[in-house]
Structures are given as structure tokens and as C-alpha cells.
Amino acid sequence: MIFTKIDGNIKEREDLGHVHVETAMVKSDDLAKSILRVKSDHHNEYGIRLEEGKLENGSFFFIDDHHVLVLNVIPEEMIVITPKDMDDCGIIAHMLGNMHKPVKVKGGKISLLYDPVVAKNLEKSNVEFKVEEIQLEESLRYVDLS
Structure with a gap:
């Protein structure tokens, strides 16, 4: 699956309790990229090819109505x-x-x-x-x- 749009930031949304969260750990340098491949904690691979916006710690993408991918920056x-x-x-x-x-x-x-x-x-x-x-x-x- 390839994401082209950021759906929001997990820190700004409190209504995501009903969805299952997959987390992908990324380096801070990766946040400057508009094209990125990530692997989630569920071992699923996703592509990100942003048409607009910029990645931040906590950026998320809806996989479907019940699943969301969240980017988490490695300290x-x-x-x-x-x-x-x-x-x-x-x-x-x-x-x-x-x-x-x-x-x-x-x-x-x-x-x-x-x-x-x-x-x-x-x-x-x-x-x-x-x-x-x-x-x-x-x-x-x-x-x-x-």
C-alpha cells in the first residue's frame, strides 16, 4: 500500500480509540523525505509518496476504517x-x-x-x-x- 496524503497527527486526535494502531519507527532524517518505505511493528511494509505536507513525529495514515499507521521517531x-x-x-x-x-x-x-x-x-x-x-x-x- 502506498500513502500519498497524511491523515493527521496522533497527538491532535483523541477519537482514534476504535482503531488498531500499527507503528513504524523512523529516523528524524526520514521526516524530511517525501518518498519513504517503512516497516511496521506488525512486519507490514508500506510506501509513502507525499503529494503535499511534511512528515512529523506522530503523523498517521488510515490503512482502512479500522487500522492506522503511525510514524514514531527513534530517539x-x-x-x-x-x-x-x-x-x-x-x-x-x-x-x-x-x-x-x-x-x-x-x-x-x-x-x-x-x-x-x-x-x-x-x-x-x-x-x-x-x-x-x-x-x-x-x-x-x-x-x-x-
Whole structure:
């Protein structure tokens, strides 16, 4: 079966108690794709070829009236940086930009997928960071300033 339209997000629907849920585990990078093949926890394979919209953690597709497929993002090791001030933020952003790393900036924190080279550079530059296991809601993106 190939899905071409996202039917919603499981977090926004409370009326799905009557349906059987199949779950497909995906990497956060997969959320940026419009064409994807997934295998559910019931060992069924499904294709996704989106005509519009973007995948998120919890996106679901109706298989039929009684079954639904839900995408669940696999938690990943992430570097989480909390800059001390605006100067620190600028220096860190410049460093990460030079390494061409997609990031998420939210709540005064900069998050990116764990990379030992990045971790070593941050340590060398005396930048404090934590490594945490995080389940992303959407794929990381490069900053678009256009």
C-alpha cells in the first residue's frame, strides 16, 4: 500500500480509540523525505509518496476504517548547547555553520545530532554542552535566510 496524503497527527486526535494502531519507527532524517518505505511493528511494509505536507513525529495514515499507521521517531543522541549570552550564541552559531550542520534553535538552546568531531571542537573552544537522548518532532533543517 502506498500513502500519498497524511491523515493527521496522533497527538491532535483523541477519537482514534476504535482503531488498531500499527507503528513504524523512523529516523528524524526520514521526516524530511517525501518518498519513504517503512516497516511496521506488525512486519507490514508500506510506501509513502507525499503529494503535499511534511512528515512529523506522530503523523498517521488510515490503512482502512479500522487500522492506522503511525510514524514514531527513534530517539537520537543530540548535542544540546545553552549559550551564556548573545556573543556566545553568535560564536557558536558561526562555528556550527562552518561545519555545515543542521540545527534546531528553540527556547534559547541549540540542538544538533551528535557528531564526535563537533563535540571535540566544542570542547576545544571551551563551549559547554550536554549530550541527551531526544525524540525529535520534525527533521533538523539548515537555516534558510532567503
